[in-house]
Amino acid sequence: MGLEDDGLAGITGDRLPDERRIEGDLSESIRPGGALWALASAGPQLRESAALANDAGLTALAEEGRPRAVVVAGVGTAARTGDILATVAGPRCPVPILGHRSAGVPGWVGAADVVIAVSASGRSPEALAAAEAAWRRGARLVAIGAPDSELQSLAERARAPFVAVPRRAPARLSLWALTVPVLMAARELGLVNLVEADIAETARRLDEDAERCRPDADAYVNPAKELAMNLAGSIPVVWGSSPLAGVAARRFGDMLAANSRYPVVSGELGEVGRGRVGLLDGVFGSLAEGQKDIFADPEDDELTRLRIVLMRDDGLDGDETGPKPDVRRADAVADLASRRGVRCDVLPAEGGCSLERLASLIAVPDFASVYLALAHGLDPMRVPAVSEMKDATLGSD
DSSP states (O other): OOTTTTTOTTSOSTTSSOOOOOHHHHHHHHSTTSHHHHHHTHHHHHHHHHHHHHTTTGGGGGGGOOOSOEEEEOSTHHHHHHHHHHHHHOTTOSSOEEEEOSSSOOTTOOTTOEEEEEESSSOOHHHHHHHHHHHHHTOEEEEEEOTTSHHHHHHHHTTOOEEEOOOOSOGGGOHHHHHHHHHHHHHHTTSOOOOHHHHHHHHHHHHHHHHHTOTTSOTTTOHHHHHHHHHTTSEEEEEESSHHHHHHHHHHHHHIIIIIOOOOEEEEHHHHTTTGGGGGGSTTTTHHHHTSOTTSOGGGOOOOOEEEEEEEOOOOTTSOSSOOHHHHHHHHHHHHHHHTTOOEEEEEOOSSSHHHHHHHHHHHHHHHHHHHHHHTTOOTTOOHHHHHHHHHHTOOO
């Protein structure tokens, strides 16, 4: 099976290292434990995690009432679970939700607060230090991580709920397994309105996207392969039109960097609209057109260009009346890119609840990051620099 056979015809070219075949990489990725296999199991991952959370005694959290604040402690993908909780809870959440990405907890955390420590391995120094500090200060603690880990032992000593999530893949490929227990803990605290139907519909959405992005589907019917082809040889700029879409955009940035080893700019339009949008006029944007040698052979003069990925979340029907600022910004960015000759892929959010809409913006880009890695002959499961960094800093997630 070559690139053409795998539906990735056209993804290679002068801008990529060579036209290597990826049969070995692909077969490795679709086996149990491989990258594509892990992403394809996102729906079952979500269902299993929900069942484990239901059995972990989280209902006890409701007995002491609503907390003053919630701190979600962890790094990497674990930290993204705090971002997801904040966006699912929304701006009307009655208490602040803080993602904490360093050791320990903020100085103000005390008995009135809840700390949710998240670590896929159960060995993250940041999560362990946060759990220890929460216990010492008398804060309510919830821990989420691998079974039979240091984090589980600490939670048992603190007599705190622990959700044992089996680790079958790297943390970045286990997003939903780590996220659902965080959301269900917040539900028991009265912070999110997450019904069983929302979980079921989100899992179904992930199942459907996995089917669409399956390895044997050619690029013209596989949105992940198409997105990977579009991004090949470019500098991806991923912007989300709302807080929810911004979380998905930053997630895609994480996955492109770790899996595909691509440099990427990502964020929410509300925070980048007045600054980073200037990239469209830079040397990798419209200015690149003026730098082309009109006498050069086009085959030999491929300039690296920006490629915008615009994640649009226009909200649910009936939420508000009149045009939203997020919608106007998204329209403006798409128009600015078009007028400057910068290609733009638009990914719309779909679904009937915020969790499903978020999943609709994450699933296909996750697959795209793996297909882009395979097209370059890279193994998305093995990132030497990341492993060496973890060893050097004694981290595990």
